[in-house]
Amino acid sequence: MTSTYDDIEEGDLPEHRRSPPPVDFSKVDPSKPEDLLKMSKKGRTLMVFATVSGNPSEKETEEITGLWQGSLFNANYDVQRFVVGSNRVIFMLRDGSLAWEVKDFLVAQQRCADVTVEGQVFPGSMAKKDKAKETQQNEVNIKKKGRKTDGKTEVVNGNHASNLKQEL
Incomplete structure (x- = not known):
């Protein structure tokens, strides 16, 4: 009996079934571990969590993070946004290698308390x-x-x- 995924082309497979993109270690600077993470997340979906400072309502969080998403969209970042609490939001990126650039943008925002990428918490300017x-x-x-x-x-x-x- 054959697997249901045997007849499907690589690009059409669900992401978890695709083989990871090859990482060229000759281009990785050992003094910058973030570069290795970027390369290993290229082409993979990645979640970036952000916290809005203060004590915002869910509607206020929706408005503030909507502005952030709009700015990222205008800068050609393909991000989807999901509000998951009164002050918490998830930004989903189709290309995980861009997560650190998105993180840099978010932590610079006035109402950003912190941003979490790959389990690592980065304090925002407000924090x-x-x-x-x-x-x-x-x-x-x-x-x-x-x-x-x-x-x-x-x-x-x-x-x-x-x-x-x-x-x-």
Whole structure:
């Protein structure tokens, strides 16, 4: 008995049945592992996950990420978008080698908190600002409360609080 896929041409096979494109290792720079990933994902479908910063509604996420998708489309990137939560979206690319270029675009967007490609999380421009603002706010709170730290313990008005960092 023959397989149902034996009589079908390579280009017409489902993606998971096609043989992967050959990777020319002579063109791969060993100092840039991202290049190897790009080459291995060429011609393969890849999902890129993005998180919208703040606390957007699903409609707001739909509008913001729709603008991102439109910009990517205008730059000739074939992406489909699926909203999967109130602040989460999936961009599906038919050519996975373009995922890192799409990631670079997304992390530069004002409302992008983070982007995940192949399990690796990249903070967005908004996440960097939020982190800096959070650090600055913590410093202000410490100054307001008169706390002093020596790295291991926190001193509040002359009294020692519990250790911040435990020695193992």
